[in-house]
Amino acid sequence: MRLAVASGKGGTGKTTVAVNLALALRQKNLTLLDCDVEEPNAHLFLKPVFYFTKEVGIPVPRIDFARCTFCGRCSEVCAFNALAVLKDQVLVFEELCHGCGSCAYFCPERAISEHERPIGILERGNAGNIKFGHGRLNPGEAMSPPLINEVKKMCRPGLITIIDAPPGTSCPVVSAVSDCDYCILVTEPTSFGLHDLDLVSRMVKKMGVQAGVVINRSDLGDDRVEDYCRDKGLPVLQKIPFDRELAEYQARGEPIVKHRPSWHDYFEKMFYRIAEKCEGVSR
Numbered sequence: 001m002r003l004a005v006a007s008g009k010g011g012t013g014k015t016t017v018a019v020n021l022a023l024a025l026r027q028k029n030l031t032l033l034d035c036d037v038e039e040p041n042a043h044l045f046l047k048p049v050f051y052f053t054k055e056v057g058i059p060v061p062r063i064d065f066a067r068c069t070f071c072g073r074c075s076e077v078c079a080f081n082a083l084a085v086l087k088d089q090v091l092v093f094e095e096l097c098h099g100c101g102s103c104a105y106f107c108p109e110r111a112i113s114e115h116e117r118p119i120g121i122l123e124r125g126n127a128g129n130i131k132f133g134h135g136r137l138n139p140g141e142a143m144s145p146p147l148i149n150e151v152k153k154m155c156r157p158g159l160i161t162i163i164d165a166p167p168g169t170s171c172p173v174v175s176a177v178s179d180c181d182y183c184i185l186v187t188e189p190t191s192f193g194l195h196d197l198d199l200v201s202r203m204v205k206k207m208g209v210q211a212g213v214v215i216n217r218s219d220l221g222d223d224r225v226e227d228y229c230r231d232k233g234l235p236v237l238q239k240i241p242f243d244r245e246l247a248e249y250q251a252r253g254e255p256i257v258k259h260r261p262s263w264h265d266y267f268e269k270m271f272y273r274i275a276e277k278c279e280g281v282s283r
């Protein structure tokens with residue numbers, strides 16, 4: 001069963017939910033993957049011991065000018081404007097290249113080979129009996145989906161994988177949430193929270209992924225998020241009230257369930273509620 005934890009914006013408590021859910025279910029031989037590769041922080045709470053590090057790259061074109069006839073075909077087929085063919089030159093804009101391979105495939109002179117452009121680092125480790133993986137995208141790098149897909153290779157069929165997705169609703173989130181059985185949407189009861197929940201819930205619906213909502217700092221706003229969930233048929237899985245002491249633990253990198261054992265049960269119950277909904281569809 002693959003379970004994503006996402007939110008329409010950063011700072012809603014998405015990693016808090018992912019980490020504490022993983023700790024509450026730690027006896028289940030599960031995997032936690034931090035796919036928020038621009039700013040991974042689940043490791044600060046779980047403190048895994050890493051045993052594997054690998055550089056991840058994407059294949060980008062290299063032109064053999066001894067063969068190239070400057071016909072322009074490669075530039076025509078590139079959907080990302082990563083190639084420009086001039087009279088006697090081919091310019092490759094590597095940071096725009098998605099590594100799709102179309103240019104090499106369609107080059108009539110076989111003048112294009114590929115080389116790897118590094119985009120980030122993949123790390124794997126163990127946090128007690130939780131298997132852990134995350135990616136670290138290189139600073140300034142925009143091409144995060146290939147790194148996210150590499151991190152997701154740690155998903156193990158038939159076992160639980162919790163995926164901490166990047167915030168927002170763009171390509172990296174789609175990469176993290178695709179192929180998941182369920183998505184927990186973390187939000188806050190504010191106007192911004194409602195706006196971003198609407199965006200991300202429409203995104204997961206379009207992707208055909210079931211979803212439920214966790215309302216963080218549930219006692220600090222108004223009822224509009226709950227009204228929205230009722231209208232859209234989104235179950236409210238859990239409400240987490242604001243608690244200054246818990247916020248301090250979090251700031252020190254200490255998970256909630258470590259200090260409040262009752263939260264262990266809340267997260268476990270939430271998981272069983274989700275598991276019931278996924279029955280028959282989980283992989």
Ligand code: SF4
Binds near residue numbers: 063067069090110
């Ligand atoms: S398609 Fe091949 S031959 Fe044509 S411009 Fe591109 S690299 Fe050169």
Ligand code: SF4
Binds near residue numbers: 060078096097099104
């Ligand atoms: S690999 Fe794909 S994205 Fe990159 S330059 Fe070639 S056609 Fe464009």
